Amino acid sequence: xxxxxxxxxxxxxxxxxxxxxxxxxxxxxxxxxxxxxxxxxxxxxxxxxxxxxxxxxxxxxxxxxxxxxxxxxxxxxxxxxxxxxxxxxxxxxxxxxxxxxxxxxxxxxxxxxxxxxxxxxxxxxxxxxxxxxxxxxxxxxxxxxxxxxxxxxxxxxxxxxxxxxxxxxxxxxxxxxxxxxxxxxxxxxxxxxxxxxxxxxxxxxxxxxxxxxxxxxxxxxxxxxxxxxxxxxxxxxxxxxxxxxxx
Amino acid sequence: xxxxxxxxxxxxxxxxxxxxxxxxxxxxxxxxxxxxxxxxxxxxxxxxxxxxxxxxxxxxxxxxxxxxxxxxxxxxxxxxxxxxxxxxxxx
Numbered sequence: 001x002x003x004x005x006x007x008x009x010x011x012x013x014x015x016x017x018x019x020x021x022x023x024x025x026x027x028x029x030x031x032x033x034x035x036x037x038x039x040x041x042x043x044x045x046x047x048x049x050x051x052x053x054x055x056x057x058x059x060x061x062x063x064x065x066x067x068x069x070x071x072x073x074x075x076x077x078x079x080x081x082x083x084x085x086x087x088x089x090x091x092x093x094x095x096x097x098x099x100x101x102x103x104x105x106x107x108x109x110x111x112x113x114x115x116x117x118x119x120x121x122x123x124x125x126x127x128x129x130x131x132x133x134x135x136x137x138x139x140x141x142x143x144x145x146x147x148x149x150x151x152x153x154x155x156x157x158x159x160x161x162x163x164x165x166x167x168x169x170x171x172x173x174x175x176x177x178x179x180x181x182x183x184x185x186x187x188x189x190x191x192x193x194x195x196x197x198x199x200x201x202x203x204x205x206x207x208x209x210x211x212x213x214x215x216x217x218x219x220x221x222x223x224x225x226x227x228x229x230x231x232x233x234x235x236x237x238x239x240x241x242x243x244x245x246x247x
Numbered sequence: 248x249x250x251x252x253x254x255x256x257x258x259x260x261x262x263x264x265x266x267x268x269x270x271x272x273x274x275x276x277x278x279x280x281x282x283x284x285x286x287x288x289x290x291x292x293x294x295x296x297x298x299x300x301x302x303x304x305x306x307x308x309x310x311x312x313x314x315x316x317x318x319x320x321x322x323x324x325x326x327x328x329x330x331x332x333x334x335x336x337x338x
Contacts (some may be wrong), residue, residue, distance in 0.1 A: 041338060043338060130338045131336065153334065153335040153336040153337055154335055154338065155337045175303070175305070175334055176303050176334045177302040177303060178302055178303055180257075180301075180334065182257065183257075183336065185336065187257075188256065190337065195337075195338065223330075228266075232310070234310050234330070234332065235310060236305070
């Protein structure tokens with residue numbers, strides 16, 4: 001197990017202080033690596049909170065360029081970065097925030113061609129794509145490699161989150177056996193404070209799975225509403241006919 | 248008997264923006280039928296061509312997936328909440 005330097009012990013002392021977390025969990029985070037795909041209003045805060053928590057290495061991936069309308073929520077980007085690729089800006093912001101972080105940026109979205117290699121290089125995947133097909137590719141690859149996947153998604157002021165840990169939980173394909181025919185990734189508004197809240201919770205679930213702290217959303221789906229602050233959790237189950245996890 | 252149906256954001260535009268509504272129903276199937284009778288525009292997003300609930304639409308009662316109970320035949324008690332939960336992928 002890696003050791004924590006005096007600087008790290010000082011930097012992370014407030015979370016090390018949490019009962020049940022401690023130095024051992026902090027060492028696990030330092031030794032761990034995460035892939036965050038897409039770096040928008042959800043993925044950006046997810047990556048930032050993972051970096052803040054002390055994850056040792058991160059791969060960040062996004063194939064897009066920053067547009068003006070991204071800037072109400074994509075907190076890793078810069079106003080003077082409009083028109084430029086998201087991934088390098090995200091890596092630079094993360095590195096500035098946590099110079100100890102090792103970060104690799106890919107200016108591409110996850111696909112069947114790159115997912116096997118990217119997933120093989122990390123301990124956990126946080127999938128924040130607006131494209132169900134991209135999410136399902138990562139789900140299948142995570143399941144094949146036995147890697148946990150934290151899946152968070154939102155629509156306007158409603159969010160969903162679950163932790164997928166092969167072979168113990170349902171996989172994403174169990175929840176999305178076919179892509180909803182009425183899904184429109186740009187058919188709703190996004191408030192940065194809300195997508196950021198889901199990013200924080202996505203990172204928290206990843207931290208819990210990586211360290212063994214707390215009770216992650218295993219076999220449970222969190223659904224919450226930012227408009228009225230209602231939080232519900234639902235039991236979710238494998239589908240017997242799931243082509244990915246086999247039910 | 249009165250039960251409450253909680254509608255997800257993507258479907259509310261088919262129900263005049265309603266987030267939750269009360270219907271009188273003894274089973275989950277009855278509740279969804281009453282919902283679609285009141286708001287016919289919900290039929291297409293909820294049901295496939297064979298009249299079955301679409302595979303990606305989860306329906307929960309008391310936090311439990313009705314697929315693990317008695318499906319649309321799952322009985323309801325007065326005051327139960329029926330939650331319709333399709334997947335979302337926004338970011």
